[in-house]
Amino acid sequence: MAEEVNFTKDGTVDYKSQPANKKKTGTWKACLFILGNQFCERLAYYGMSSNLLLYFTNQLNQHRTNFVMPLVGAFLADAYLGRYWTIASLSIIYLIGMTLLTLSASIPGLRPTCHKKDVCDATGYQTTVCLVALYLVALGTGGIKPCVSSYGADQFDDADEVEKGRKSSFFNWLYFCINIGAVIGSSFLVWIQVNIGWAWGFGVPTIAVAVSVAFFLLGTQLYRYQKPGGSPLTRVSQVVMASLRKYHVKVPEDRSILYETQDAESLIVGSRKLEHTEEFRFFDKAAVEIPSDHTDNSNSINPWRLCTVTQVEELKGIVRLLPVWATCIIFNTVFGQMWTLFLLQAEYMDIRLGKSGFKIPEASLSTFDHLGVILWIPIYDRFIVPIARKFTGHKNGLTQLQRIGAGLFISIFAMISAAILEIFRLRIVKKHNMRNVKTPPISVFWQVPQYFIIGCAEVFTNIGRIEFFYEEAPDSLRSLCSALSLSTAALGSYLSSLLVTIVMDISTRSGKEGWISDNLNCGHLHYFFLLLAVLSAVNLAVFVLVAKRYTHKRAVGTLR
Template sequence: MEEEDIYTKDGTTDFRNNPAIKTKTGTWKACPYILGNECCERLAYYGINTNLVNYLKNQLNQSNVVAINNVTNWSGTCYVMPLIGAFLADAYLGRYWTIATFSTIYVIGMTVLTMSASIHGLKPICHENNVCHPTKLQTAVFFLGLYLIALGTGGIKPCVSSFGADQFDDSDEAEKKKKSSFFNWFYLSINIGALIAASVLVWIQTNVGWGWGFGIPAVAMAIAVVSFFSGTRLYRNQRPGGSPLTRICQVLVASIRKFRVQVPANESLLYETADEESSVKGSRKLDHTKQLSFFDKAAVETPLDRVKSSINPWRLCSVTQVEELKSIIRLLPVWATGIVFSAVYSQMGTLFVLQGNTMDLHLTKSFQIPSASLSLFDTISVIFWVPIYDRLIVPLASKFTGHKNGFTQLQRIAIGLVISIFAMLAAGSLELFRLDLVRKHNYYQVKNIPMSIFWQVPQYLIIGCAEVFTFIGQLEFFYDQAPDAMKSLCSALSLTTAALGNYLSSLLVKIVSDVSSRHGSHGWIPDNLNYGHLHYFFWLLAVLSFINLGFYLLVARCYTYKRPLNNN
């Protein structure tokens, strides 16, 4: 093997900051530690998220609407915070140290949350009739722990998937082919953690106690940290490239300053560093594209751009720097279409649970299944479909599409958007059938009507199938289309669709509750759902999903995939 073939060509380094050696670092041998970290961290997250609406209702004595909005607001915050972690990772710390730092914050948050549910004086006092009256201090401590966890996710979520993908060299065709499979198995590890959370942890929270129910996820998070550090010697690390926001602003300012400058027809006349390496630390050079040509003005060199032979970065930017901004702009329309899908997905932790609370929870005569545990069928669906997709659908679809991965990333996302519509139609139809039973037998004051909760299984299974196509497709798409020095930022950008989806769900719940409960009516989502019209809300989401699908198809049709990187 020639000396230049010993090292990776994508600029990655080992834990000593030396060029990464192919045979000793990265690929699948480094991935088990990353996948183990993600599995345990997701077990911890879903151990809180899955049953949180019931904790807020029963332990903090909140109404349906308030509890739903608190869950979606917190969940949304968990998906906004990655913007902070991604910025720090890409600009200064690198993905490895960002994950390590924010994992510590995460463990502290889990510890505070466990204390709020187990230590006398911090946990709410409940009377014999199961009505709890938390003090302001108890509520404050609980939410402190909750939002420390949200902050902790900010450094982990945008970096772990990108860090795992960093273990495969894009410049090596053999390794590049394995990267697509990594995202499938990465998402599978998420759902193994979610499966344990939705089954074992929810049962413990409901039947043993919230102290144990929060304590076990705290231990899982500690195990996640240990797993991550165990693979340190095997990891490949991308160097941080400096502030991506500064580089974006420089292109914007330089373009505006030169709005009257003519862009030369010959693209080779645009400014680019003569060095083999890009001017952006940690990034390979990007080929010029003709789209969004206004920003090319920033790369047109004029006599005013040099001061004493040095380049003024606020007047002249390299082609690579300009293409970074173009890449981000091209991603935004695709990013926007993920918001409605995330709003649909968020129903599993809120309205699906509340709907299940009104049904017969008995698995056997002596054993009841917690309504939040039904989300395990979503997880089972994902665990079923990931290997099916990777091993059967991809090879089969490749024969018809000619694409090595079966579908393009945008096609994969579109399939999931279509499937998600049927999930809302199934949930709405079930609620309509449930309310018909309530009216026929006058079950309005019955807490659990004689209708098995397992009628909810189809809507969970359908959402799980949609996830495999849309969420995994988004993970791969945003990583693949991101510039080298903005991988974490673009992964965080994809995660913010989940945040905005949760916020959209909160907004819709508030609007329909306020509007539908006017004039003394119960509204769509009252505390007693037997008097409500929850199916209207599910059908509203189905209509929004259909409109969103139409917009997505227009966006996808106009999208141009990132051109191959120029390694010269």
């Protein structure tokens, strides 16, 4: 009995596929390697991507590139490879891509021929090599992103209340390390690209990726591993198909007679059994056993006709997450303004640092947001959580849904702050009759409050969302649900573009200048920021309703 206490109860194993020993594996001793990996990887990513548009425009004469890969990596991790091998293999692909990108910017023949600074001609071959490198980078970084947070959380035993209580801090410090790396990458490495050259500008991030891979592999013997559960798409399809086939079957009042395995473990490898819930009862039909469910009149079950309660609840769990997921899209629309309209606003402000004449690279302005996150995470973890715990009685101070809601509320003030600054800027323009002057005498540092407020909102909403989707996802779908959570960033960006298109179409009718004018001094950018503030307030109200009605996942027992 004493020996059993030394092993995890959530089904994790060690690198030899033996039950994971709590004293020798997992917790912070394993997570330190994951945090180091993410610090280096994010440093490399932001160092490479912050100025990528400039490289595409000036060096390759290209104008757009887009990568969406998180769902691929998440599917591989949950279904077949497991999180460790997904991260390890895609990190190698990431490193190959970064190496090829560095070579394409440094080796004669692969490097575009430049007549003078930022005036270059790239051949089709040179462009192709660069694009191949970027697609490899996209596959690598996009694929590992949803797996890393889940893999780090796997190092804490869900069945151990002490270890489970430390998991929330892990998400905080993971985000902290990510933003430390982002600050260095989007400032120092951007400076290298602008002032030294693209060869070193891409070379240093490549070295950082190599170090990140080394960090991850060094922790191999300390990690805990979750076994992959097979294709989640197949299991979900089986529930949907079985439910449709039994649309005429009535679900019994006694839910205990719904089909489930008698063993302590679930039929899904690496997943605990889930208790039945009353929502989405149509899918319960898939777990109602009838004679035709058996194959060839034998005792074997046709999985496309009969599914376990756990399998049904797995699908319900995904459906329950969707309303929460949807309410995070508006937040990411606000978040995305840092790389769009905040930068446009900054173009009409003084970007010089004091009287030194040093100009802050526009690609580095998001550093203010990262600094805000770095400031707020220790405050949240060390001060807000203990204080909130006294009022709520919750071990983490705030529940994950409360934390997300707090961030949604705070994000409203980021847009109000940006709108107030724009009103103030336009008044100076009007007062000094400077409509045709692009940089009136107002410092870009007045943007710092709006960046810091978004940083604070991130600490609440983004970290809370990552933790929430991990905790509420079925055990065998955690990477996939993390990828679903991350997809709100892309959708927030698309929504922002859609809103801009609609606003410009309406506001420019009858020959009017429009809210977002080619000359911002003649526009009304503050109206757009206030529109986002109103949409954020409505979104918050919807989120509160969703959160009140949310039914939490209830796992049954342990896996060992």
